[in-house]
Amino acid sequence: MPKLLYASTSPYSSKVRMAALYAGIAIDLVPVKTEDKPAELTGANPLGKIPVLVLDDGRSIHDSRAITQHLNRVSKNALLPRNPDKRLDAEVLEALADGICDCALSMVYERRTRPEDMVYQPWLDRQWAKITAALDLLNANPPKLPKKITTGQIALRACLGYLSLRFAGKWEKGRSRLIRWAARFDEKFPELKPAIPG
Numbered sequence: 001m002p003k004l005l006y007a008s009t010s011p012y013s014s015k016v017r018m019a020a021l022y023a024g025i026a027i028d029l030v031p032v033k034t035e036d037k038p039a040e041l042t043g044a045n046p047l048g049k050i051p052v053l054v055l056d057d058g059r060s061i062h063d064s065r066a067i068t069q070h071l072n073r074v075s076k077n078a079l080l081p082r083n084p085d086k087r088l089d090a091e092v093l094e095a096l097a098d099g100i101c102d103c104a105l106s107m108v109y110e111r112r113t114r115p116e117d118m119v120y121q122p123w124l125d126r127q128w129a130k131i132t133a134a135l136d137l138l139n140a141n142p143p144k145l146p147k148k149i150t151t152g153q154i155a156l157r158a159c160l161g162y163l164s165l166r167f168a169g170k171w172e173k174g175r176s177r178l179i180r181w182a183a184r185f186d187e188k189f190p191e192l193k194p195a196i197p198g
């Protein structure tokens with residue numbers, strides 16, 4: 001069975017876990033601590049980042065978007081539409097949700113890795129402005145939630161879970177439509193809830 005090197009708090013790992021659950025693909029979950037740089041991780045991904053999917057034949061796949069594309073192929077398009085325009089929309093939504101996570105993660109790392117007096121506030125502000133712009137856009141026009149969803153909606157749910165984990169009370173104001181969207185997602189797809197960042 002393919003193995004997923006992951007962490008329960010990692011939004012990209014969550015996206016991949018939710019995608020595998022949704023597509024009905026069994027994967028073995030292997031928790032890793034990236035800060036320990038375990039050989040199992042660095043051997044599979046020289047960047048030392050998660051998630052990484054290690055296939056039965058020993059090949060390893062990263063990053064998370066290469067993994068979701070792989071899961072889509074293995075599941076014969078359970079995760080992305082065949083229609084080119086719809087597929088493009090789904091891929092761009094996934095990229096936007098991942099991009100919000102990139103900004104959020106860079107804020108978390110800025111605070112976590114620097115001594116307190118070296119944390120650079122203009123950098124944090126710059127990242128937060130990007131998150132704000134993306135969330136406002138999504139809140140104004142939340143993605144549809146049909147029975148058949150894509151890696152786009154899945155990535156967004158994982159992303160909002162990560163924001164609730166690390167930026168609780170900060171991202172929600174004025175975003176009631178997105179909050180309702182996440183609640184509706186959980187009602188419709190309760191089987192994916194255990195994989196939300198936490």
Ligand SMILES: N[C@@H](CCC(=O)N[C@@H](CS)C(=O)NCC(=O)O)C(=O)O
Nearest residue numbers: 010011012034049050051063064065
């Ligand atoms: N673009 C990558 C981002 C992966 C990433 O940044 N993962 C974080 C955890 S959420 C990580 O491994 N950080 C450890 C590090 O950067 O050393 C993806 O989509 O998989």
